[in-house]
Amino acid sequence: MSPGFLSTQAQAHEKRHKVTVIGSGNWGSTISKIVAENTKEHPDIFEPEVHMWVYEEDVTIPKDSPHYDEAVGDQPQKLTHIINKYHENVKYLPGIKLPSNLIANPSVVDAVKDSSILIFNLPHQFIDRVSSQIKGKIVPFARGISCIKGVHVTDEGISLFSEWIGDGLGIYCGALSGANIASEIAAEKWCGTTIAYDPRPWTRCPRTHQQDQARACACRIPPLDHDTFQLLFERPYFLVSMVSDVAGVSLGGALKNIVALGAGFVVGLGLGDNAKSEIVRRGLLEMIKFGKEFFKETVQPETFTIESAGVADLITSCSSGRNFRCASHAVEQGVSVAEIEAKELNGQKLQGTTTAMEVHSFLKVHNMEKDYPLFTAVNDIIEGKNTYQDLLQLINKRRN
Amino acid sequence: MSPGFLSTQAQAHEKRHKVTVIGSGNWGSTISKIVAENTKEHPDIFEPEVHMWVYEEDVTIPKDSPHYDEAVGDQPQKLTHIINKYHENVKYLPGIKLPSNLIANPSVVDAVKDSSILIFNLPHQFIDRVSSQIKGKIVPFARGISCIKGVHVTDEGISLFSEWIGDGLGIYCGALSGANIASEIAAEKWCGTTIAYDPRPWTRCPRTHQQDQARACACRIPPLDHDTFQLLFERPYFLVSMVSDVAGVSLGGALKNIVALGAGFVVGLGLGDNAKSEIVRRGLLEMIKFGKEFFKETVQPETFTIESAGVADLITSCSSGRNFRCASHAVEQGVSVAEIEAKELNGQKLQGTTTAMEVHSFLKVHNMEKDYPLFTAVNDIIEGKNTYQDLLQLINKRRN
Structure with missing residues (x-):
């Protein structure tokens, strides 16, 4: 297992889940905003700091942007730098304030380190590449939620992106989908969504494999169940219904x-x-x-x-x-x-x-x-x- | 039982159902058009002639109507007369050609005589009055379909218009409802509808009470089941789904x-x-x-x-x-x-x-x-x- 989880630094937070969002397009940034708002509100269950993996690119801030800096001028800047400085994804979700506890991270390996909750929100063409990069570098009992819409259909059969991710990483992965338009949700307009999540519940501590119910070990990792995901994703403007049907x-x-x-x-x-x-x-x-x-x-x-x-x-x-x-x-x-x-x-x-x-x-x-x-x-x-x-x-x- | 059913005149049609529509507003006229089209196409099961009860009123045909008659001028004419002459309900469904086998009848008692299928399509305020007029004057094994939308809710409970009709007349009455706008259906635009119908099936001849299955009597009245109503109501532009849940x-x-x-x-x-x-x-x-x-x-x-x-x-x-x-x-x-x-x-x-x-x-x-x-x-x-x-x-x- 990842030695980082429950490391010295994290010791004080040993009962909390670290959350990472993989992807930072308009939907990825919107979902990151949502979960970062919630981790901050529930520091007993989640580490407030949420990492969002950003495919790094150079971005020039236009002159009419409130973030335009005369000293920088038209010099391109790293997108992660801009997001972390101005708390706004000026390229993919302009005009929307992101929570300050949301950290843009250009390294996907670093972003997922120690995270027990991995949220996948990137074009499906990148699933394989990202999976091969982070395989073996994630907490083995981490669980994923795929926000990638749709399924992959060939003449041979239908595969779910969540299965694709889960199989690639050797973890369980559920799925989020709904009547959701990123820009409307980013603007905090009201809508609903559905999260499908149906792993076998832990019967032992996922870290030490000691009987969890008996709390024989000291880990006391909070469960990764429907309630946890509801808490992580639901906002007053984003109502979550939890189901098992991925x-x-x-x-x-x-x-x-x-x-x-x-x-x-x-x-x-x-x-x-x-x-x-x-x-x-x-x-x-x-x-x-x-x-x-x-x-x-x-x-x-x-x-x-x-x-x-x-x-x-x-x-x-x-x-x-x-x-x-x-x-x-x-x-x-x-x-x-x-x-x-x-x-x-x-x-x-x-x-x-x-x-x-x-x-x-x-x-x-x-x-x-x-x-x-x-x-x-x-x-x-x-x-x-x-x-x-x-x-x-x-x-x-x-x-x- | 009504002596008219299987009377001398109807002898040749003893195996067929006579259909009457009670009501002639835009929805009533539209449903009448539909069923009259179908009775004509299935003369083995239905008497082609369909009566539509019209609340009689005097109507003046406007000058710009194709049915304006110089000889009549602005003289008011009976609505039933106009419908039967021009095959158009100029007042409530103008511009729509009605089948010539649809007969407008100003007498509800006469219209329902001998009919084994009664279709109710009138404002719910008139249910009681019409029921009291025709009670005892209908074929006792007749069955109804209410096209009146909605239910009647009071603090005491919820009553269905179909039950209201059925109880008032001592017959079984089902219900038709769906995403249906009369004017669109009259213009033969495509849509679906639902008919709920769930009476006890006949185990004996409804007329002679002899065992029906054995066909011991000569009546051979066709069944009044889902297939019959599907045949009566379905058109290429009006797709019927039959259910039991009234x-x-x-x-x-x-x-x-x-x-x-x-x-x-x-x-x-x-x-x-x-x-x-x-x-x-x-x-x-x-x-x-x-x-x-x-x-x-x-x-x-x-x-x-x-x-x-x-x-x-x-x-x-x-x-x-x-x-x-x-x-x-x-x-x-x-x-x-x-x-x-x-x-x-x-x-x-x-x-x-x-x-x-x-x-x-x-x-x-x-x-x-x-x-x-x-x-x-x-x-x-x-x-x-x-x-x-x-x-x-x-x-x-x-x-x-």
């Missing part, structure tokens, strides 16, 4: 994007709000079916139907999300979704189209396209096999 | 209006789409809880979470419904909902405010206001006990 929470964040495209098509076709609601409802049914089919009893329908990671995120995505908007614009302008993507997204890709095609390819391997009429119709339209006008007929025909 | 379907159409007010408040406060989705989600939770609490095992959570009468209707109501709009306008203009009601609704009342107050009063009798934080907060704001700005704090504080 697969359901992760699937919700991926499959909703396919439904959002369908909702966009319907609105683009001028069919009105009731048609959109019906698409959302059909999408929900297919999400539940998909979860049950490929994750059996580990997936709870309630994760989709009553959680923020399910129905709430779905509703938001079908109201104002990027997939929804691009899909409706495509229909209105009579062009392909790919054209709108190229025109409106500045080189970025829609998650919905990729997910729709990956899921479709996966379903095809299982000979199950017909069991998912909405997912299949959305894919067939994106791929140009059908037109927007065919949508309803396809759904009606292939109806469950 | 209470859940009815509650959905009432409680959603309280949630829509809450969603309107949140949007009026400028809190964004995620906050609105969270309100919808909390509302859904309280709707499920309410159903379970007061209707025990007869209510299925799935009615709220995956049916058109539940989640889909809720989403539409929280996007573009009248309650939602008035609530958000009230917050934006800093005035009471009652003021907006008076200003924008031309003397009409919002259903949400009435339902919120009735439900709150009912919950108070049961000492359960605190178990429904959203419903209670919405009521307290409407009643002026709290301000719009208190909403989130009230929900957070009283959170389940």
Whole structure:
């Protein structure tokens, strides 16, 4: 185990969890703000200081920024330096004051040292690289929460980013997802989220392996249970619901994007709000079916139907999300979704189209396209096999 | 039993159901259009001719109408006459062609004669009067479907309009509800609906009381089961889901209006789409809880979470419904909902405010206001006990 945990320096805090956030984009910085606010409020359970790993880069502070310094001028400065000096991520979350107990750290190995709670909030492409860097350098009984939305679908199967992280590091990793837009939460607008977390509880002290319940050893490490994570993540503007269904929470964040495209098509076709609601409802049914089919009893329908990671995120995505908007614009302008993507997204890709095609390819391997009429119709339209006008007929025909 | 059913005239159709719609407003006329389209397509099961009871009134056809007749001029004509001549309800559903096998009938007693399927689609204030008019004059084994949205809540309890009708007539009555706006469906825009229907199936012939399964008698009346109602109501633009949960379907159409007010408040406060989705989600939770609490095992959570009468209707109501709009306008203009009601609704009342107050009063009798934080907060704001700005704090504080 890491010799640093409960080291001399940490001795006084031996009962507390150290928290590290890996990633510092707008969502990573927002989550860091949240947990740092909470560690400060609960110093009995958490070390107040939270490290946030920042992929170091040189940043020039613009002249109109309140942090512009005449002495520095247009000289580029390290992003970590700026964050630690001004308590603001001027590049990825400008205008939002970060807590002073949040420390930007350019070394991921140093940032995770002694931490028993690791929060992953970085693009999924970086999971493997970061995992290989910190493997063996973390507290062995650390636990992770992945804030990376979605799942990875190939023809061979569906993998969860939380599993990917957990397997890579040899630790347990849960998942956070919900109707969450970083900028709104950073501005402390109110919303909910879902955290899925279901490890085996400790029956012995995770450090000395002595019977924990009997408190035979002196460690007295506070538990890493639902209550602890609720305390770490919940703010008056960010309401947390704790569940055990990691697969359901992760699937919700991926499959909703396919439904959002369908909702966009319907609105683009001028069919009105009731048609959109019906698409959302059909999408929900297919999400539940998909979860049950490929994750059996580990997936709870309630994760989709009553959680923020399910129905709430779905509703938001079908109201104002990027997939929804691009899909409706495509229909209105009579062009392909790919054209709108190229025109409106500045080189970025829609998650919905990729997910729709990956899921479709996966379903095809299982000979199950017909069991998912909405997912299949959305894919067939994106791929140009059908037109927007065919949508309803396809759904009606292939109806469950 | 009614001597008319299987009378000489009807002898040839002895295996068919006669369908009558009671009510001819815009929703009544729309449902009449739907069922008349279907009876015509399934003459093996239904008598093609559908009677629609019309509360007779004198109507003047305006000059710009295609049905304006120089010979008649501005002379008022009977509404039934106009409907039967032009196949259009010029007053309540103008511009929509009605099927020619739909007959407007000014006599409710005549309209229901010999009908084994009675569809109720009139303002709930008229239920008692109509029931007393037709009681004893209907086929005793007739079955009803109430398309009247909502429930009747008093401090003493909650009664369903379908039960009200069924009890009044001594027949079984189910309920239809969903994300349905009459004008959109009349224009054949696509949406879904839910029909709840759960009578004891016939084990004997309903007419002769001989064993039905053995087909001992010659009646061979087709069953009145889920398949029959699906066939009667489903159109390519109106997708029907059949369930057994009459209470859940009815509650959905009432409680959603309280949630829509809450969603309107949140949007009026400028809190964004995620906050609105969270309100919808909390509302859904309280709707499920309410159903379970007061209707025990007869209510299925799935009615709220995956049916058109539940989640889909809720989403539409929280996007573009009248309650939602008035609530958000009230917050934006800093005035009471009652003021907006008076200003924008031309003397009409919002259903949400009435339902919120009735439900709150009912919950108070049961000492359960605190178990429904959203419903209670919405009521307290409407009643002026709290301000719009208190909403989130009230929900957070009283959170389940």
